Amino acid sequence: MSAAAVRTTRRRRSDGRMLRLFVPLAAYTLFTIVPFYWMLLFAVRPDGSTSLVPWPLTRRNFVTVWDTLGYSVFVRNSVLIAVITLLFVTVVALMGGYALARFRFAGRKAFILMLLCTQFVPGAMMLIPLFTVFKSLGLIDSRWSVIIAETTFQLPLAMILMSGFIRNVPMELEESAMVDGCGRIRAFLAVVLPLLRPGIVAVGSFAFIGAWNNFLFALMFLDDPTKQTIPVGLSSTIGENTVDFGALAAGGVVAAVPVVLVFAVVQRFLVQGLSAGAVKG
Secondary structure (H helix, E strand, O other): OOHHHHHHHHHHHHHHHHHHHHHHHHHHHHHHHHHHHHHHHHHHOOOOOOOOOOOOOOOHHHHHHHHHOOHHHHHHHHHHHHHHHHHHHHHHHHHHHHHHHHOOOOOHHHHHHHHHHHOOOOHHHHHHHHHHHHHHOOOOOOHHHHHHHHHHHHHHHHHHHHHHHHHOOOHHHHHHHHHOOOOHHHHHHHHHHHHOHHHHHHHHHHHHHHHHHOOHHHHHHOOOHHHOOHHHHHHOOEOOOOEOHHHHHHHHHHHHHHHHHHHHHHHHHHHHHHHHHHHHO
16 A cells, blocks of 8 residues: 555544544534523514524513512522522531541441432422421521522532542641641641632532522422522413513523633632542542
């Protein structure tokens, strides 16, 4: 075979590999982006328009969602629930993850296995027990019911992730601090905690997004419209026989903005933290 024929064969094989790589990536990218573009299109184009280009632009749907449906109340409630859930999950996951990573106690492996098994339990199965408990405590129609339920369901995975991050911090650093006179708590706060920033960001981001997007708990435990969250509020745009697609899409765009901003700000810490937790976790 001549040299030219060999080069032609190699080029064809290289082109074939590139096609096998980029065609699935392009298909997946379209599959991911098209729904977002469709939502944005419905939100900003006038009613009755069938154009695939968002022009002329209109803000009527956003005004309808914000003023008529009282979307500002839903946003406030979602922010309140998501931020408090983030704080609870992060603080308790730090304490629980530290115990799992640093201490050896009887039943530790069984406890970790139990935490993993809770991930196989869907939230819908726990609605009736949770509703009964919250009703006996007088927490039905209180935002605390959603916060407690969401924190409870997110804590097992958060503790497991955090324990992996803490294992990455050498024990010798804490021991050196304690030799210098620090207690265990002070050594943790002064030495370990600053090194856990990627892990805290990763766990906190997942907690915030999970609470922000939760629909089931808010729907079941909150009856007062002034206490409901964005996902429940968006469902009110779907009538028995009609759907206000423009308002629904505008609400979806507003709901997606905080999640996009969170990922844009913390994505560097998120990748760094998850990769660090995967090495020794």
